[in-house]
Amino acid sequence: MRYNDSSMITAAPKRIRFTVDEYLRMSEAGIFDDRRVELLNGRIYKVLAQSNPHRTAVTKINLMLGRHFGDTSKFWPLCQSTCILERYDAPDPDLYVLDVPIGTPDENLPIPFLVIEVSYSTYKRDSGLKLRRYAAAGVKDCWIVNIPVKRVEVYRDPENPTGRKRDWRYRAPRHYGINSKIKLLEFPKMELTVRDMLP
Numbered sequence: 001m002r003y004n005d006s007s008m009i010t011a012a013p014k015r016i017r018f019t020v021d022e023y024l025r026m027s028e029a030g031i032f033d034d035r036r037v038e039l040l041n042g043r044i045y046k047v048l049a050q051s052n053p054h055r056t057a058v059t060k061i062n063l064m065l066g067r068h069f070g071d072t073s074k075f076w077p078l079c080q081s082t083c084i085l086e087r088y089d090a091p092d093p094d095l096y097v098l099d100v101p102i103g104t105p106d107e108n109l110p111i112p113f114l115v116i117e118v119s120y121s122t123y124k125r126d127s128g129l130k131l132r133r134y135a136a137a138g139v140k141d142c143w144i145v146n147i148p149v150k151r152v153e154v155y156r157d158p159e160n161p162t163g164r165k166r167d168w169r170y171r172a173p174r175h176y177g178i179n180s181k182i183k184l185l186e187f188p189k190m191e192l193t194v195r196d197m198l199p
Contacts, residue, residue, distance in 0.1 A: 008047070017042025020090045027047040040133055041165075042088035045125070047153075053147050054120040056199035058094050061116060061145070065095060068190055072102040083112060085137035091130055094118045113186040119144045131155060132184050135168040142170065145197050152176045152194045156185055 023039045026032065049056070062079045069075035075151035076098040084090050084106060096112040098104070115134055117126040124145050135158035136144045144153040144186075155170035176182050178198065181191040 017088055018044060019082055019087050023090055036092065038082070038092040038127055039088065039090040046172075047092055048122055051120050053199040054118055055126060057118045057120075057145055057197060060199070061095055061118070061192075061197050064192060065097060068187075069097055074099065074101065076100055076102045076104065083115070084109065085111065085133065085139075089133045089137060091133065114141045114143070114184060115139050116143045116145060118147065120147045123148075127153070131170070132168045133164070134158075135170055136165070137158070143182070147199060148193075150178045150198055152180075152182060152197060154182060 006160065018039060019042070019169045020039060023044065027037075037044050038047055039045075058079065062077070065077045069077045077095070078093075078098070080092055080093050081096075082090050083093055083096055093112075093115045095116040095118075097114045098110060098112055100108065100110060119126045123144070123146060131142065131144070135155075138158060140156060140158065142155040144155070146153055151172055153175050157171035158168065159171050160168045176194050178195050180194045182194065184190045184192070
């Protein structure tokens with residue numbers, strides 16, 4: 001019996017979405033070797049190598065956050081560390097702060113009250129997919145240090161006007177120039193200077 005190729009039905013390949021548990025098991029098994037990766041909406045993405053301006057900015061902000069949140073019995077400032085948000089999301093933000101003591105078990109970790117992404121060559125992902133995933137998880141204060149244009153973009157008030165997963169966003173983003181100071185949403189008495197966050 002002959003089959004007419006034009007009449008055969010072919011199914012489109014189905015994308016696999018990984019959960020955080022599956023992703024962490026793969027990491028523990030050494031599947032990723034020494035490559036830096038992150039999980040966004042169930043898909044695994046490679047984290048790009050960092051340029052000197054990116055490393056410089058991350059280092060400066062990390063030291064700054066350490067000065068503000070140095071009481072490790074109350075706060076846990078993290079740098080380029082996996083952040084478990086939801087079932088399908090475990091990004092690696094450049095910096096984030098939790099209001100729990102250092103060493104708190106994963107199952108007791110809250111959503112970060114501040115996430116900072118440093119963008120030099122990663123702006124498209126940072127301001128697109130990653131920002132939507134932070135909004136969906138309820139991160140209330142998300143900053144993007146946009147190195148090429150020398151500004152910090154502050155995203156607050158997550159919302160989803162349609163109810164569709166892809167439509168999570170922040171309601172009122174604001175941009176701060178190099179001479180500006182930004183108050184933290186959770187701790188409005190604390191201010192960070194934009195100039196001090198840039199390389």
